Amino acid sequence: MPDFSGKKVVVTGCSSGVGAAAVIKLAVQGATVIGVDRVASTDPAITHMVIGDLSTHHGVRAIADQITGPIDVLINNAGVAATLPWRTVLSINTLAPRDLTRALLPKFGPEPVIVTTASQAGFKWQQNFARLNAFLAIDDWDTALDSLADFPDIDTACYNLSKEAAIINSGNLAVDAKHIGLRSNSVSPGTIGTPLLADFTATMGAENIDGAAMWAGRHAHAEEIADALLFLASSESSWVSGADIPVDGGLSSMVFRNYIAPAMAAAAQ
Secondary structure, three states: OOOOOOOEEEEEOOOOHHHHHHHHHHHHOOOEEEEEEOOOOOOOOEEEEEEOOOOOHHHHHHHHHOOOOOEEEEEEOOOOOOOOOHHHHHHHHHHHHHHHHHHHHHHEEEEEEEEEEOOHHHOOOOOOHHHHHHHHOOOOHHHHHHOOOOOOOHHHHHHHHHHHHHHHHHHHHHHHOHHHOOEEEEEEEOOEOOOOHHHHHHHHOHHHHHHHHHHHOOOEOHHHHHHHHHHHHOHHHOOOOOOEEEEOOOHHHHHHHHHHHHHHHHHHO
């Protein structure tokens, strides 16, 4: 079991779902937990609760200002589905973790660790790398979002794009901040039985969501995703950096073998 004794860990999206499960596990394992969310958590496992808005650059800065160092781990877990406007989805899911990480880096102790909750919806991150990496390189939020305004079906594609960009950002951190000893990884869950599942069903279709659960045998439990986050946050993964870990009951392997690989083979002919 990972040991977080003496560690200070920041968890965004701490009030429900995977974030709430991670908070409980972290506290049991000795961590001091700083929770971040738009609504307060009542969990006594949280030492300091920061209520804030991750949908704007100003809101992210205000959150960062309320967090005192030294901190050891940042778990960028907060996220929303495409039931919200596409600019909001990309702001919360991608730009907020990018800028919260930047703002908190000076407050880290030695050997900082960043873990990001991505998604299997981001499986095309390599295909869209060039465009999304350019998006991530734009500091101003409005300008960055404008750069994706002409992406096909942006209103429905925004969630997938946001998670693709989150995976790319996580990998970039592993490369760009290696000189300060930072480790950065992401976790890509499949479907999870949390309150957001209804939103994903509404935006991705019951056929896709129910089909994924039927193939895997069930939806994931929030605690199972939290376990993966905590592994990557702990010293037990000390030589893991720049990785995106699928936690989906094998769904991604099935999708690759049955759909992606045949499409790649057909395109190569």
